[in-house]
Amino acid sequence: xxxxxxxxxxxxxxxxxxxxxxxxxxxxxxxxxxxxxxxxxxxxxxxxxxxxxxxxxxxxxxxxxxxxxxxxxxxxxxxxxxxxxxxxxxxxxxxxxxxxxxxxxxxxxxxxxxxxxxxx
Amino acid sequence: xxxxxxxxxxxxxxxxxxxxxxxxxxxxxxxxxxxxxxxxxxxxxxxxxxxxxxxxxxxxxxxxxxxxxxxxxxxxxxxxxxxxxxxxxxxxxxxxxxxxxxxxxxxxxxxx
Numbered sequence: 001x002x003x004x005x006x007x008x009x010x011x012x013x014x015x016x017x018x019x020x021x022x023x024x025x026x027x028x029x030x031x032x033x034x035x036x037x038x039x040x041x042x043x044x045x046x047x048x049x050x051x052x053x054x055x056x057x058x059x060x061x062x063x064x065x066x067x068x069x070x071x072x073x074x075x076x077x078x079x080x081x082x083x084x085x086x087x088x089x090x091x092x093x094x095x096x097x098x099x100x101x102x103x104x105x106x107x108x109x110x111x112x113x114x115x116x117x118x119x120x
Numbered sequence: 121x122x123x124x125x126x127x128x129x130x131x132x133x134x135x136x137x138x139x140x141x142x143x144x145x146x147x148x149x150x151x152x153x154x155x156x157x158x159x160x161x162x163x164x165x166x167x168x169x170x171x172x173x174x175x176x177x178x179x180x181x182x183x184x185x186x187x188x189x190x191x192x193x194x195x196x197x198x199x200x201x202x203x204x205x206x207x208x209x210x211x212x213x214x215x216x217x218x219x220x221x222x223x224x225x226x227x228x229x230x231x232x
Contacts, residue, residue, distance in 0.1 A: 035221075037169075044210075044212065044223055044224075044225055044226045045161075045163075045169065045212055045214070045223045045226075046223065047214075047219075047220055047221040047222065047223065050219060050221070059219035059220065060220070061220045062121075062220065095168060095169070100171075100174060104216070104219060104221075105157060105216045106157065106159045106171075106174055106175075106214065106216035106221075107159075107161075107169075107171065107214075108171045108174065108180065109171070110168040110169050110170065111168065112168055113168055
């Protein structure tokens with residue numbers, strides 16, 4: 001069974017940094033691309049970033065480009081999102097998602113999410 | 121960026137009756153590999169989203185056959201043949217053709 005467990009969320013002040021992590025199990029991690037998707041309170045889903053299986057290709061939503069960095073450690077079956085210069089509008093539940101392929105095509109499995117609250 | 125729209129945004133349904141949701145994209149989602157990179161998700165209240173349909177018409181593992189997807193290019197439809205109480209939630213379409221991936225605004229399905 002695919003399991004994705006996010007961690008690292010919390011309350012953080014604007015302008016600060018935070019690192020989210022996603023621990024993956026139940027599948028061969030380096031066979032799949034991975035994503036981060038977020039959902040602001042009461043709002044819809046927003047794709048944040050994706051990374052292919054070997055980290056050679058990755059991309060970001062314009063809203064986070066230059067501030068967020070996605071990375072993965074295939075040896076540790078883990079996905080990360082480094083978030084810098086956080087803004088109030090980054091407040092959201094952040095979901096880790098597995099792609100259904102090794103490249104970027106779509107999300108087929110989701111974690112339970114971790115809440116990031118950016119507030120002074 | 122590809123813009124995704126959905127209609128209706130709210131859909132009250134009676135158990136046992138069919139339901140249909142439309143999704144449109146601002147450009148074709150047909151890839152050169154012949155697949156339409158359009159996926160459907162359901163987010164039940166208080167839960168993470170789950171994949172229902174991938175590549176326009178393929179049911180994800182464990183999804184009941186009352187759910188079906190169709191469409192090509194820029195117009196897509198999710199159909200539920202006979203709605204059940206557990207189908208309540210928000211349905212999203214998402215394009216996976218090019219980054220940044222984009223979602224539709226969501227269709228809230230309420231069971232009468």
